[in-house]
Amino acid sequence: MKFDTIIIGGGLSGLVAGIDLSRKGQKCLIVSSGQSALHFFSGSFELCSLADNPYEGIATLGAEHPYSKIGAESIADLSAKVKPLFKEVGITLKGVKDANHWRITPMGVLKRAWLTMDEYGTVPADGVMPWKKVAVLNIDGFLDFHTSYIAAGLEAKGVECSVHAISMPELERLRMNPTEMRSTNIAKTLTGDLIGALAARINEYAHDVDAVLMPAVVGLTSSTDVVKLKEKVDRPLHFIATLPPSVPGIRIQMMLKKHFQKLGGVYMLGDSVVSGEFEGGKLKSIKTNNHGDTEFKADNFILASGSFFSKGLASDIDGVYEPIFGLDVDSLDVRSEWYERNLFDAQPYMSFGVATDNEFHVKKNGERIENVYATGSVLSGFHPMKQGCGAGVSILSALYVSSLLKTIR
Amino acid sequence: MFKEYDVIIIGGGITGAGTARDCAMRGLKTLLIERHDLTAGATGRNHGLLHSGARYAVTDQESAEECIRENMTLRKIARHCVEETDGLFITLPEDDLKFQDTFIQSCLKAGIRAEAIDPAEAIRLEPSVNKALTGAVRVPDGAVDPFRLTVANVFDAQLHGAEVLTYHEVVSILKEGYRVVGVEVIDNQSKEKKTLRSRLVINAGGIWGHAIAEMAGATVNMFPAKGALLIFGHRVNNMVINRCRKPADADILVPGDTICLIGTTSSRLPYDQIDDMKVTPDEVDLLLREGAKLAPELADTRILRAYAGVRPLVAADNDPSGRSISRGIVCLDHETRDGIPGFITITGGKLMTYRLMAEWATDLACKKLGVDKKCQTAEICLPGSEETKTEKKSSSQHVWLGEKAAQGRHGSRSTNIVVNDENDASLVCECEGVSVAEVNYAIETLGAKNIINLRRRTRLGMGTCQGELCACRASGLLSKANGCAKKSAEDLASFMNERWKGMFPVAWGETLAEAQFTAWIYEGVCGLDAFDKKEEA
Numbered sequence: 024m025k026f027d028t029i030i031i032g033g034g035l036s037g038l039v040a041g042i043d044l045s046r047k048g049q050k051c052l053i054v055s056s057g058q059s060a061l062h063f064f065s066g067s068f069e070l071c072s073l074a075d076n077p078y079e080g081i082a083t084l085g086a087e088h089p090y091s092k093i094g095a096e097s098i099a100d101l102s103a104k105v106k107p108l109f110k111e112v113g114i115t116l117k118g119v120k121d122a123n124h125w126r127i128t129p130m131g132v133l134k135r136a137w138l139t140m141d142e143y144g145t146v147p148a149d150g151v152m153p154w155k156k157v158a159v160l161n162i163d164g165f166l167d168f169h170t171s172y173i174a175a176g177l178e179a180k181g182v183e184c185s186v187h188a189i190s191m192p193e194l195e196r197l198r199m200n201p202t203e204m205r206s207t208n209i210a211k212t213l214t215g216d217l218i219g220a221l222a223a224r225i226n227e228y229a230h231d232v233d234a235v236l237m238p239a240v241v242g243l244t245s246s247t248d249v250v251k252l253k254e255k256v257d258r259p260l261h262f263i264a265t266l267p268p269s270v271p272g273i274r275i276q277m278m279l280k281k282h283f284q285k286l287g288g289v290y291m292l293g294d295s296v297v298s299g300e301f302e303g304g305k306l307k308s309i310k311t312n313n314h315g316d317t318e319f320k321a322d323n324f325i326l327a328s329g330s331f332f333s334k335g336l337a338s339d340i341d342g343v344y345e346p347i348f349g350l351d352v353d354s355l356d357v358r359s360e361w362y363e364r365n366l367f368d369a370q371p372y373m374s375f376g377v378a379t380d381n382e383f384h385v386k387k388n389g390e391r392i393e394n395v396y397a398t399g400s401v402l403s404g405f406h407p408m409k410q411g412c413g414a415g416v417s418i419l420s421a422l423y424v425s426s427l428l429k430t431i432r
Numbered sequence: 433m434f435k436e437y438d439v440i441i442i443g444g445g446i447t448g449a450g451t452a453r454d455c456a457m458r459g460l461k462t463l464l465i466e467r468h469d470l471t472a473g474a475t476g477r478n479h480g481l482l483h484s485g486a487r488y489a490v491t492d493q494e495s496a497e498e499c500i501r502e503n504m505t506l507r508k509i510a511r512h513c514v515e516e517t518d519g520l521f522i523t524l525p526e527d528d529l530k531f532q533d534t535f536i537q538s539c540l541k542a543g544i545r546a547e548a549i550d551p552a553e554a555i556r557l558e559p560s561v562n563k564a565l566t567g568a569v570r571v572p573d574g575a576v577d578p579f580r581l582t583v584a585n586v587f588d589a590q591l592h593g594a595e596v597l598t599y600h601e602v603v604s605i606l607k608e609g610y611r612v613v614g615v616e617v618i619d620n621q622s623k624e625k626k627t628l629r630s631r632l633v634i635n636a637g638g639i640w641g642h643a644i645a646e647m648a649g650a651t652v653n654m655f656p657a658k659g660a661l662l663i664f665g666h667r668v669n670n671m672v673i674n675r676c677r678k679p680a681d682a683d684i685l686v687p688g689d690t691i692c693l694i695g696t697t698s699s700r701l702p703y704d705q706i707d708d709m710k711v712t713p714d715e716v717d718l719l720l721r722e723g724a725k726l727a728p729e730l731a732d733t734r735i736l737r738a739y740a741g742v743r744p745l746v747a748a749d750n751d752p753s754g755r756s757i758s759r760g761i762v763c764l765d766h767e768t769r770d771g772i773p774g775f776i777t778i779t780g781g782k783l784m785t786y787r788l789m790a791e792w793a794t795d796l797a798c799k800k801l802g803v804d805k806k807c808q809t810a811e812i813c814l815p816g817s818e819e820t821k822t823e824k825k826s827s828s829q830h831v832w833l834g835e836k837a838a839q840g841r842h843g844s845r846s847t848n849i850v851v852n853d854e855n856d857a858s859l860v861c862e863c864e865g866v867s868v869a870e871v872n873y874a875i876e877t878l879g880a881k882n883i884i885n886l887r888r889r890t891r892l893g894m895g896t897c898q899g900e901l902c903a904c905r906a907s908g909l910l911s912k913a914n915g916c917a918k919k920s921a922e923d924l925a926s927f928m929n930e931r932w933k934g935m936f937p938v939a940w941g942e943t944l945a946e947a948q949f950t951a952w953i954y955e956g957v958c959g960l961d962a963f964d965k966k967e968e969a
Contacts, residue, residue, distance in 0.1 A: 065957045130959055132962045164854065166909075169917075202859050266905075338944050339941055365932075
């Protein structure tokens with residue numbers, strides 16, 4: 024089977040690359056093992072959280088950072104495309120290009136964010152709280168969301184909070200099994216006709232408040248339920264992120280995937296690449312776990328396989344490696360140098376990744392592979408947490424590599 | 433006026449807990465003081481091995497005899513803390529098979545059941561064992577949960593009227609003339625100081641007892657010996673596996689609930705490092721290499737965490753250099769030894785002999801106080817291990833998933849865990865089957881104030897995922913119970929940081945992937961770093 028581009032990894036970066044290339048008329052294949060960082064999504068994309076203005080933060084980053092490889096001019100161009108791209112997919116993002124706003128975390132603290140899904144509660148760039156009084160709701164018995172933390176965080180910022188737990192007979196049934204009360208199961212229950220009943224329960228607490236805040240547990244497969252619920256609730260309703268899995272994150276993944284398929288892309292879920300055939304400094308073809316001897320050929324390949332958690336990077340007692348092709352990685356040789364003793368210090372292993380040139384070509388045994396590019400969190404040279412740039416690197420490196428590849432017809 | 437106790441016991445490890453129980457059962461007005469949480473020192477950094485004594489049989493008959501006696505006692509009085517797995521002492525091709533005879537003879541002499549079995553039979557009994565073994569001896573080793581055992585002792589002490597102060601640190605020993613008459617403590621949480629008076633003070637501080645004795649003006653020459661261990665992600669073996677040779681490093685593999693542990697190394701440690709032990713890459717390599725000889729599949733089993741405990745080894749009084757070290761029980765009467773009346777030190781020994789240590793210390797205390805009561809701790813069962821003639825009906829209204837696991841952890845006391853509805857039954861920790869009700873029981877009845885307390889009282893977060901999501905769930909329940917969200921959030925941050933300290937020495941493979949996942953959730957999504965209180969002393 025022959026494609027223009029084969030993308031390894033079906034998370035945020037792989038899907039954005041796949042959609043952008045498909046729009047250019049390329050025939051694309053995505054091979055996805057099913058793991059994606061979108062499953063533990065915060066509700067927001069970060070571009071760079073080092074400063075109020077993300078571009079000012081980006082200007083301070085070193086040469087090894089993927090943004091520095093893309094270059095300031097391209098960053099400005101590509102970042103302007105993000106909101107429209109998601110709009111086309113059916114996801115409305117809020118936020119402005121050159122000023123970070125604040126998202127409210129499950130621990131009730133504020134963190135910088137660049138673009139946030141419309142349904143989440145946010146605080147504007149100036150940090151002035153948009154509400155005087157809110158109702159903070161939880162689903163009774165849902166342990167992956169703690170209203171006490173949200174309320175304490177908001178109260179510390181001068182917002183008066185009333186905290187309530189809501190219940191419905193349909194959720195009682197979920198509760199019969201002690202491990203079922205998790206976000207995705209709640210979202211599967213709270214859908215369709217039940218949205219009206221849920222809104223009625225919420226409205227019991229929606230008097231005399233400026234807004235209602237609740238865990239993001241509605242809208243697993245589309246935003247229809249979310250839109251309907253917001254319409255029926257008497258006051259502005261905003262979501263706050265839960266512990267994983269993230270219901271809106273799974274929805275983004277599904278919608279990106281559907282859009283990619285609509286544009287003609289082929290998405291192989293639950294499959295993984297087992298080997299590649301190299302010839303003359305190029306990758307000719309790959310084989311996958313589910314397709315035995317079938318060779319998948321392409322002019323170009325994009326490795327968007329993620330970091331350690333998504334198995335795009337692997338490690339053993341002796342070192343860090345790229346598990347599919349054995350590509351060169353940037354890491355440290357001495358294991359004790361991979362870590363800092365305090366969990367919350369900048370952990371060096373977070374910046375490990377596949378070594379690339381300025382156009383994100385990967386290397387094997389020191390030799391550049393002409394037609395293989397890496398994008399997203401498999402890249403080296405950035406710290407998603409400390410620099411607040413994980414989603415930004417995933418999206419912009421994908422758009423950048425896509426811009427380097429040719430348009431068909 | 434100050435309240436006066438008969439006895440104040442310093443140290444909430446297993447020795448202090450056992451001593452508090454014994455003293456309280458003999459009618460003494462008892463106070464137990466611990467500077468952190470129960471089991472925070474060497475007790476909680478233990479191998480969890482219910483020694484049969486076989487390990488010591490060849491080198492130290494006296495220890496071996498003590499061990500097997502206490503082993504049999506614990507099976508009776510603490511059956512909910514003990515797993516009767518039996519153990520194997522295997523001979524590998526690199527070991528001398530002739531040692532087996534000496535070993536069996538020494539075991540039998542100490543009263544330890546020891547039978548040589550065919551290697552094929554050993555493989556049938558314990559399929560994870562190294563198939564290259566040339567010989568095997570079966571002995572009555574087992575597993576013991578040191579957390580559960582300590583909590584049960586303290587709980588029983590309280591049922592007999594003892595008072596317990598955790599998070600209270602002794603800052604000085606009160607003296608009138610030469611006589612010790614109490615202690616001054618600081619509440620490590622409120623920073624408030626208190627004076628507590630007693631007729632006797634018993635120092636059960638383990639290695640930290642060295643400094644406590646110094647405060648009282650006595651010198652007890654202790655030598656910290658560090659022992660490092662690794663915890664593996666699942667229960668590879670069902671029987672304890674040992675090497676049939678003279679005791680060496682990393683030659684015991686112990687199953688414990690859902691996991692297994694390999695240990696230990698043994699190295700001298702400077703006294704100033706006992707509060708900040710690090711497991712080195714060399715120790716990890718040694719434990720892995722030797723562990724895989726006992727059960728080869730350990731080489732490919734995920735390591736959850738590495739930790740180290742510190743044994744209090746005591747030098748003989750006439751040997752300040754520490755060359756002649758005893759691993760036996762040391763009970764010091766400072767009145768006769770140093771001219772300091774009112775002060776007793778109980779140290780040395782092992783987890784296995786804690787009850788006997790407590791008995792010696794309490795006998796001495798009773799003698800000093802003129803109390804003529806016999807020790808009954810070897811006969812009367814700990815709470816949770818009482819024989820139930822008729823199956824006691826649980827007060828719970830529901831059949832619930834965590835029930836069996838809770839019975840294992842709390843024994844007959846699990847009937848006090850009340851599950852009234854599905855919310856109570858819902859699982860906080862899926863790896864270990866800890867329900868909302870069990871967490872609430874630990875908070876209300878067992879004095880759990882933070883996640884580490886909960887971990888030690890319920891095994892929450894001790895399973896394969898090492899508290900990935902249950903820590904946050906438990907934190908929410910604690911925040912609800914104690915009404916202070918900020919404190920609970922700081923507690924969660926410090927718990928995750930402690931967990932990391934056990935993980936990073938072994939963070940490669942899946943453990944590194946898990947660590948990265950944790951960072952994404954807790955720092956990325958949750959912003960928990962805002963609650964990190966940088967390294968406290």
